[in-house]
Structure formats: C-alpha cells, structure tokens
Amino acid sequence: MRLATLNNGSADGQLIVVSRDLGCAVAASSIAPTLIDAMARWDDVRRPLAELNDALDAGRVTDAFAFDPKRCMAPLPRSPQWLDASAFLNHGHLMEEAFNTPPIPHFDTIPVMYQGASDDFLGPFDEVPLPSEADGIDFEGEFGVVCGPVAMGATPEAALGCVRLVVQINDWSLRALGPHEMKTGFGFLQAKPSTAFAAVAVTPDELGDGWRDGRVQMHLHVEWNGQRFGEPHGGEMNFHFGQLIAHAARSRRLTAGSIVGSGTVSNKSRAAGSACIAERRVIEKIDLGEIKTGFMKFGDRVRMQARYDDGRDGPFGVVEQRVVSAA
C-alpha cells in the first residue's frame, strides 16, 4: 500500500493513495481525511485503504488523477514524535573523526538517538529556507518508519511489529552548529532545521525483498547539483528498526504516527559514496589528507531516490530540494 498527502492548504493535508507506477492517485477522503487520522484509526482503515489501492492499480476507480509529487507534502506533514538514530555505525565512527569528539560510549551496542522537531516537516520538492551559508548546510539521506502505538518498555521484536509504514527522509543539518550542541550534552536543536520526506509512504509488504531483517534493503541514490554523490545501501544498518523503536520507548509510550529514522545511510565500502557532505569531507581528510568539498550554498540542489538491488526505482518517489536564504 502506497500513501501520500496532497497539499490542500491545511496543516495535515489530504490523504491519497498512489498507484504502483506512481502514475496516478485517488483521494482517500471517504476512508480517512488525513494520514494522521488514518494512523489513529489504523485497524479500521487499513483494509479499506488497501482495497482502494488495489482498485486504483487495477484501473477500477473513476476519480483517479495524475499523481504529481510536487503537489505533495511530507506523508505526515506533522507527527507526534520524530526520533532520529545514528544506526549506521560506519557513519558514526567517521563523524567522530570529523567532529574530533571523544568516542561515544557503548556506540556499537546502544543506539544513539535525538529528538527532532516534528511539527513542520518539508515536502519532497519544498524549498529549504535556512538562515546562513556559514552554518555548514548539509543534506542527510535516510530511511525511516512510521509506528503504530508502542507500549513503554516494548521489546525490539514487539517494536518491530509496530512498524506500519516505511519512508525516505532528507534530514537537513547545519554542521557548523552541531559540535557545540553535542558538547552541551543537550543534543541537536539549532543544528537540525525542518526535516524533509519523499512523497510516498509504503507498508513494509509493499517493498518485497526491499524490507528484510527490519531494514530497508535498497540503495539510496544521492545527487548534489546533478552530480552523483553516493548510493549507500540500507541493509548495512547496524541496529534494525525494532531495536531503534524499543530504544525510543524505554521510558515512554509512542503514540501512533511517531517516526523513527535510521540516521544517514552509510556503507564501509568507499565505492558506495556518501549520503551527506560531512561524511565525504571526513573521508577526504582521512584518504587524501585534506578536505576538498565545501558545504551547500544557497541555490544548491539535492536529489535522493531509493532503488531496489535490481536497479528498479523505489516506491517512495524522489526528494528534490533547493536551499534558499530564509531572509
């Protein structure tokens, strides 16, 4: 099942279901007006939504329209919580070198995770207004999951069963602000402006072989200003999403619609490239002895697209964004 949210001027947008080829869509208004409403009533709406999806794919709906991801918001334009991990340890270890910070204790055995703002997500083609190029503007390609309700203290296995949707994420970061916020111990705040999402959220079964072991088994292809930047694979994630959700729910319950992110997709193989600039910079420092790549400038564009191992486009659609001055 493929779900997206049309921008209709409201805060939560309008829920639509999208055909398998992402060619057309149909409003789901008769079932649920918004995705956050569908999350709250999932047991009641899941089947009707799936049936509508099937009917759309079979050409059996009369009010289908051309699907235009440029008219989409994030699948959940706002959500109860946004909890982002750093579950690709290769990335984390490289970043420690980049930030010149002491090793994070138990980094390989206990997930690290920050709480991000979840009230103002960006859609896949939204411009990204930011205050200053001096802040070290960076993209971060990630995968994530949207959860149903999770009980406090859920096991990783139970938590994995709470995954309802899989999403593709661009977690914007301001690298010049990160090290100070890490040193305070209070975590990222100014370093994490609004996060963006690809248009289409899908149920795990929709991914077929692309969802296994609680991980998204796909490459995330990243381009910066039209140039290939990397295509690391999601299968190398060191913690699976059930482990990440359980970590988040250690001392709180999660309400339906909460989103948990993987952190930047990152592979040990240098051939995979990177899904964020900061990682490329530290690799340059290590491999070449000097940093050659700067961060983004206003007007720069980033494009992200997930692809299956056999090269087919993933079902999430494309993230394609341009950074602009907020002033």
Next chain:
Amino acid sequence: MRLATLNNGSADGQLIVVSRDLGCAVAASSIAPTLIDAMARWDDVRRPLAELNDALDAGRVTDAFAFDPKRCMAPLPRSPQWLDASAFLNHGHLMEEAFNTPPIPHFDTIPVMYQGASDDFLGPFDEVPLPSEADGIDFEGEFGVVCGPVAMGATPEAALGCVRLVVQINDWSLRALGPHEMKTGFGFLQAKPSTAFAAVAVTPDELGDGWRDGRVQMHLHVEWNGQRFGEPHGGEMNFHFGQLIAHAARSRRLTAGSIVGSGTVSNKSRAAGSACIAERRVIEKIDLGEIKTGFMKFGDRVRMQARYDDGRDGPFGVVEQRVVSAA
C-alpha cells in the same frame, strides 16, 4: 485570562476558562473546542475568551460548574514542540558537579536546550508510570511559556512578544540515564519521560507583578511526600523567555502552541532549597561531603505550587503526582 483543559476522553481535551479564585469554570466550546485550536486562531478567539473569563469572574455565566483540577489534562495535552532550557545557571553549574561532566562551553552566554517529546503530556494529578526505581526518578519544578507563531531568526525582543501563556511544569527526569545520554552528544531521550503541567495556563497580564523582565517572579514551592523541599524564585533565571524562544527559533520557525521551559528553578541561596532531587544531592555532596538523599520510590508523591512574593497562591493550581510502576 485563565485557561484549562478538561479531560473528555479526546486527545486534546475540552477548553474551559477558569475563575480567578479557581473555584469555578465554564466551557469555551462556543469559542474554541480545544486550546490548540485557540492557539491556531488566537487573534480571533483571544478577546471572546477574555470576555468569557470576565463574565465568569463577575458571576454572569449561567452554565458555570465547580472547577476540579483532578479532571484536568495538561493545558495543552499535546503540543507542536516542547523545548526545555536550563536557564537557571546556578542549577546547571551544580549539575555539572553532580554528573562530573566537563563544563558546558559558553554555558553562561548561550542557552542550552533540549527537545522533549510533546505528544503525551501528563495532567496535574496524573499518576506517573515509570519502568524502574533504579533509573533515578526525579521531579523538576519549572516555569514555561506557550508561544504563538515565531519566525525563524526572531530577535529575543520579538520572541518575547510571542509569549501567549505562562505555565507551571513538572519535568520528570530519570537521573541514572542522563549522564550516558549527555555523553553521546545526542541529548536526553530515555532520561526524559512524559512531562506534567499544572492545570491552568494564564496570559502574562494575569500575573501582574508575577511577570516582569520576561521571567516568572514567583516562588515555586515543592514538597516531596508532604515534606518541604524548596521554594526557589523564578526571578533568578539568567536568560529571559524571549532569549530562550529566540535560541529555539535560530534555524526553524515555531508553530503556535510550542512550549518553551525554563529548566529547574534554582537559586544561589541555599535557604531556598531545591526544585529537584539531583540538585539537593549535589548540594549535600558539596556542603556535607556525602549524598544523603535517594531518588524517588514507587508510591512517592510530589507537590508543586507557585506563590507570589506576598504569599498568595499562584494562578496555575497545584501539581500533585504519584510515581507508580509501569509494569
């Protein structure tokens, strides 16, 4: 103006206005069903709500009912963002000693702030389910503000003008989990379970002398299991709320209803006592050479009430909560 939220079984509850003596209340349904709705339409609803408040105080409403804070949720049971600072530097400096962490860089000139979960707040008399006594269960008495929309990059002066409501907060903390999360640099997550609020949110003008220089000029009286614990004064806050909001909005806009907290109220004078256990413990260590006070046990109760400088009860009502096992 005094606003509260009655538990009617819905996620956002029902907006009510409360009389000055907190003796009676009246539903505001005809103006706004919920406080979060009122926040979104503040320019339209502020005056009708104030008029209803005035009519209630004058005994001119026919459908008033006895105000029972035990039937109340947090004023905003869920909000777009919950951003909590540590703006009483005395507390922060003591906590550095407690956690034995290196000094936070620029702590006296740049606010520190973490992003908390904002989807599942507790009401003033709600029980507090937590996983384990071994986590170091602690209360934290704070003041906070509910903001209107704040533009990215707002100055502290402009940000102070965005304050719409003042609230009283109990920011539950799990002290055994905090030091590790600080060392990761990703900030508090498991160490911060659901936060609780006193029932009544008030407009700043309602506080009279109790709101000056962007600070709540009141004592926060804290009792643990019926024993006096402290009554530090909010006026000693080193950053004012406009500075805290501007810090939060450095690289993001805040949507209406976002809540910014002061961090634990704390005074230099030892005579003031403390508003959290961790602070008392480090004071014991410094002044007596050993820690004598343990953290909370299941069944323990905490009570918090703000009072004006002349001894009158504050307008927020009481927070009175009991810690229970989540199992």
